[in-house]
Amino acid sequence: MIPLVKPFIPPREVLMPALEAILYSGYIAEGEPVYEFERQFADYIQNPNVLALHSGTDALHLALLLCGVEKGDEVISTAMTAEPTNTSIVMTGAKVVWADVDKANGLIDPVSVRACITKKTKAIIVVHYAGMVCDLDAFGEISREFKIPVIEDAAHALGAEYKGHPIGSNSPYTIFSLQAIKHMTTVDGGFLTFREPANLPRARKMRWFGLDKGKSRLENDITEVGFKYAMNNVNATIGLEQMKFVRAIVEKYKSNGSFYDSNLRGIDGVQLVTYSNNTHPSYWLYTMKVEKRDEFISALQARGIMASPLHHRNDLHSIFKDSKKELPNLNEFYSQLIHIPCGWWVSDENRQYIVDAIKKGW
Ligand SMILES: *Cc1c(COP(=O)(O)O)cnc(C)c1O
Numbered sequence: 001m002i003p004l005v006k007p008f009i010p011p012r013e014v015l016m017p018a019l020e021a022i023l024y025s026g027y028i029a030e031g032e033p034v035y036e037f038e039r040q041f042a043d044y045i046q047n048p049n050v051l052a053l054h055s056g057t058d059a060l061h062l063a064l065l066l067c068g069v070e071k072g073d074e075v076i077s078t079a080m081t082a083e084p085t086n087t088s089i090v091m092t093g094a095k096v097v098w099a100d101v102d103k104a105n106g107l108i109d110p111v112s113v114r115a116c117i118t119k120k121t122k123a124i125i126v127v128h129y130a131g132m133v134c135d136l137d138a139f140g141e142i143s144r145e146f147k148i149p150v151i152e153d154a155a156h157a158l159g160a161e162y163k164g165h166p167i168g169s170n171s172p173y174t175i176f177s178l179q180a181i182k183h184m185t186t187v188d189g190g191f192l193t194f195r196e197p198a199n200l201p202r203a204r205k206m207r208w209f210g211l212d213k214g215k216s217r218l219e220n221d222i223t224e225v226g227f228k229y230a231m232n233n234v235n236a237t238i239g240l241e242q243m244k245f246v247r248a249i250v251e252k253y254k255s256n257g258s259f260y261d262s263n264l265r266g267i268d269g270v271q272l273v274t275y276s277n278n279t280h281p282s283y284w285l286y287t288m289k290v291e292k293r294d295e296f297i298s299a300l301q302a303r304g305i306m307a308s309p310l311h312h313r314n315d316l317h318s319i320f321k322d323s324k325k326e327l328p329n330l331n332e333f334y335s336q337l338i339h340i341p342c343g344w345w346v347s348d349e350n351r352q353y354i355v356d357a358i359k360k361g362w
Pocket residue numbers: 054055056057058081082084085127153155156176177178179188189190
């Protein structure tokens with residue numbers, strides 16, 4: 001079976017000596033490997049303002065707090081995502097306000113977001129779902145016009161581009177995840193990146209109880225409570241080894257995605273998605289819409305290919321019942337949504353086989 005997701009782990013002979021060295025080095029908490037990983041990641045996304053964290057969820061939580069989100073506020077978000085995008089809003093005590101999606105691609109719709117803005121709106125989370133980039137032209141305008149910060153959830157979108165630059169420096173805040181099944185994994189880990197460097201000193205303290213790592217424990221005075229959100233040297237060491245492969249790995253996702261874009265065009269019962277202006281996806285999952293989805297899934301399964309909608313639309317969870325509303329475009333998109341394997345493990349032969357399997361019909 002060709003799987004939909006699969007962690008890339010660097011070859012044993014590269015990873016194991018580095019891991020063994022750090023594990024027995026006597027320093028496994030946050031230290032120099034974390035800072036070196038931050039520098040290399042910053043170089044990759046072309047933004048020096050990055051903070052390594054224990055998870056993408058931690059990055060979302062910190063971004064919301066840095067936006068000043070608290071109990072009684074509202075945060076506009078999308079249900080078409082993984083749960084942490086929205087459970088992190090609940091963690092702050094704020095209310096999730098659902099915007100609808102663009103039914104052509106399932107991405108949060110700027111027109112719907114405008115209609116959701118109230119005096120209580122403190123932040124807007126846009127999710128680059130499955131590696132497709134949201135309409136950042138429109139969200140930039142909304143953010144400037146209403147003076148509301150945008151947080152980009154780029155957990156699926158490492159290496160995706162806006163105006164020819166990697167995602168990670170367009171909005172005040174962008175979050176990345178290094179969880180097991182993302183483009184790049186450190187087992188668990190995340191990054192929060194900032195457009196403005198001024199955020200960094202406060203954010204650094206917030207990842208470590210509120211303590212200033214630049215001072216000794218005795219000279220420290222916690223003025224704002226922080227969290228246990230730091231990355232450790234062991235995860236960072238895996239990250240440093242991953243950095244040697246990440247460009248080639250992301251390139252493979254993109255090359256497979258472009259192949260499907262050209263070779264799945266014009267098939268009866270398949271509707272391809274459209275991508276936002278000035279963007280290039282990084283195809284964490286290949287996304288399309290199909291008729292008779294259950295039959296499509298069974299037919300591909302019989303041919304050894306996994307196909308699935310993967311995520312559960314978040315608005316159906318009980319914790320979001322106070323946010324309930326009609327989302328007609330999401331209803332339509334979600335009933336036809338399907339993902340097919342697109343990642344680094346899908347060889348040139350595999351992708352041709354997948355196209356042929358779909359062309360046989362279902
Ligand atoms: C994985 C994921 C996250 C959270 O990342 P973790 O590193 O698992 O905490 C956030 N948003 C989306 C869309 C994700 O897929």
